[in-house]
Amino acid sequence: MKKGLFxxxxxxxxxxxxxxxxxxxxxxxxxxxxxxxxxxxxxxxIGEKVRSIILDKQHEEMASTTEAxxxxxxxxxxxxxxxLPALKEGxxxxxxxxxxxxxxxxxxxxxxxxxxxxxxxxxxTQGLSPDLTIxxxxxxxxxxxxxxxxxxxxxxxxxxxxxxxxxxxxxxLAKQDSARIKVIKADRAIDGIKKxxxxxxxxxxxxxxx
Numbered sequence: 001m002k003k004g005l006f007x008x009x010x011x012x013x014x015x016x017x018x019x020x021x022x023x024x025x026x027x028x029x030x031x032x033x034x035x036x037x038x039x040x041x042x043x044x045x046i047g048e049k050v051r052s053i054i055l056d057k058q059h060e061e062m063a064s065t066t067e068a069x070x071x072x073x074x075x076x077x078x079x080x081x082x083x084l085p086a087l088k089e090g091x092x093x094x095x096x097x098x099x100x101x102x103x104x105x106x107x108x109x110x111x112x113x114x115x116x117x118x119x120x121x122x123x124x125t126q127g128l129s130p131d132l133t134i135x136x137x138x139x140x141x142x143x144x145x146x147x148x149x150x151x152x153x154x155x156x157x158x159x160x161x162x163x164x165x166x167x168x169x170x171x172x173l174a175k176q177d178s179a180r181i182k183v184i185k186a187d188r189a190i191d192g193i194k195k196x197x198x199x200x201x202x203x204x205x206x207x208x209x210x
């Protein structure tokens with residue numbers, strides 16, 4: 001039986017997710033809770049190897065279906081080996097990206113379809129869904145300026161239309177599942193973002209989610 005708290009963090013690359021995840025870790029640790037920070041694709045030895053394949057710029061020939069299945073494969077290992085055991089131990093799991101990313105990037109960005117991506121990921125995750133998802137809302141026109149263009153990976157180097165489609169998909173997902181997905185404006189000072197994150201975490205504790 002699951003005892004922990006599973007929070008996924010979503011947003012475009014360059015949205016400042018890593019900075020806020022460190023703050024969230026400190027927040028929960030101050031409450032006396034054990035926290036695990038992990039990421040997707042990755043989080044396991046197998047997952048990190050899959051990550052390197054997915055994001056390698058030399059793999060221009062990769063089919064969109066291959067990409068989607070590799071993300072799901074990495075996620076399946078991650079859920080089985082890392083996330084579920086941590087939740088059973090009562091830990092707070094902070095995961096940089098989860099299924100919403102696949103729906104946004106592959107389902108919409110790659111035009112594979114919402115239901116196709118959801119189906120393969122329901123299988124990969126054993127039906128696991130985050131208790132809370134925080135989407136850091138910042139438009140691609142801003143995030144792309146923050147990324148070091150010399151170090152972009154295979155997805156980051158896509159054209160602006162792709163990133164705009166992914167962003168719009170995230171906004172739609174947040175509207176469809178507003179109970180789980182909470183939107184925080186991220187195109188502003190870090191301290192302002194942190195205050196909103198703190199308010200949200202205090203609220204979920206008050207509602208008894210934790």
